[in-house]
Amino acid sequence: MKKRNGGLISQPKTHCPVCDSIETGLKYRIERHAFDVWQCNNCYSEFQYPLPPSANSYYDEGYYTGAAAFSYQDERKKEYYHNFVHRARLKSIQKFCRIANGNAAKFLDVGCAFGAFVRAAAHHGEAYGLDVSAYAVKEGNKTRSEVNPPAQLFQGDLAHLPRSTHARKIFVPASFTAITLVEVAEHLAIPRTAFMAAYKLLQPGGVLVIQTANFEGWQAVKGGADYHYYLPGHLVYYTASGLKRLLSDIGFREFKEFFPVDFSLWTKWRKAWGDVRRMRDLTRLWKMSFYHLKSKFKWRGRPLTSSYVLYARK
Numbered sequence: 001m002k003k004r005n006g007g008l009i010s011q012p013k014t015h016c017p018v019c020d021s022i023e024t025g026l027k028y029r030i031e032r033h034a035f036d037v038w039q040c041n042n043c044y045s046e047f048q049y050p051l052p053p054s055a056n057s058y059y060d061e062g063y064y065t066g067a068a069a070f071s072y073q074d075e076r077k078k079e080y081y082h083n084f085v086h087r088a089r090l091k092s093i094q095k096f097c098r099i100a101n102g103n104a105a106k107f108l109d110v111g112c113a114f115g116a117f118v119r120a121a122a123h124h125g126e127a128y129g130l131d132v133s134a135y136a137v138k139e140g141n142k143t144r145s146e147v148n149p150p151a152q153l154f155q156g157d158l159a160h161l162p163r164s165t166h167a168r169k170i171f172v173p174a175s176f177t178a179i180t181l182v183e184v185a186e187h188l189a190i191p192r193t194a195f196m197a198a199y200k201l202l203q204p205g206g207v208l209v210i211q212t213a214n215f216e217g218w219q220a221v222k223g224g225a226d227y228h229y230y231l232p233g234h235l236v237y238y239t240a241s242g243l244k245r246l247l248s249d250i251g252f253r254e255f256k257e258f259f260p261v262d263f264s265l266w267t268k269w270r271k272a273w274g275d276v277r278r279m280r281d282l283t284r285l286w287k288m289s290f291y292h293l294k295s296k297f298k299w300r301g302r303p304l305t306s307s308y309v310l311y312a313r314k
């Protein structure tokens with residue numbers, strides 16, 4: 001018999017993918033997408049269980065062209081506007097890095113899609129991207145680069161780094177100054193393995209950047225099973241404290257948290273301006289501004305919203 005226990009149904013149990021605790025239980029059935037969400041009683045992270053049979057099958061051509069049901073929005077046409085965010089983020093990352101004098105910047109964007117962020121980073125140093133999709137990597141590498149050396153994208157992920165002779169010279173331990181995972185960490189079935197690989201690739205003083213939803217935020221708490229972040233490709237739903245604990249375990253030493261993001265409202269506005277076509281689009285800008293300002297406040301120790309960016313220094 002399944003029994004309710006503190007909001008969780010306590011039997012049977014599976015390990016938490018964030019803290020490895022066995023104290024886990026079913027929390028929600030997400031009816032609209034037909035999957036179950038479990039929660040850990042130790043770090044309060046949530047996760048899909050059982051995992052979908054082949055999560056990587058979500059990221060075929062349809063995902064990147066917008067043809068699939070849960071797809072990535074192709075940002076290439078709006079790269080001019082998105083670059084406002086990329087540049088602000090790069091500035092913020094470089095400020096947080098503590099790299100030995102003389103070491104050149106070397107960036108890796110994991111889940112880079114068509115590589116817009118990688119192309120922006122190439123203005124500041126060597127810049128590489130990784131993506132599980134052969135389609136996105138091939139398309140992204142066709143984009144003309146304005147800098148030399150140009151941005152280079154590879155197929156793979158942190159647990160399966162590319163192994164060509166050329167790639168082996170790039171993916172060298174302790175060589176990267178910054179590794180970014182923007183809306184990617186929630187897609188990882190085994191986050192610990194990926195973050196350990198990132199730790200290994202980073203130079204001492206280098207920074208890991210993770211943007212994902214924080215399930216400690218009131219937006220997620222109040223949204224319950226209806227919260228829009230519950231999507232088939234999202235396998236792990238982190239709490240800020242659980243994520244920091246996992247990264248500390250791996251060896252990351254210093255953290256900086258941003259609510260909602262690591263760039264200003266002004267930067268957000270400049271990016272969003274690319275989507276303004278008619279008067280009513282301005283309503284969206286107003287909502288976006290309200291959300292941004294709301295994110296700066298906490299109630300009972302929890303941020304009001306769930307947007308979250310974490311910088312972790314090796």
Ligand SMILES: [Zn+2]
Pocket residue numbers: 016017018019020021040041042043044045242
């Ligand atoms: Zn846990």
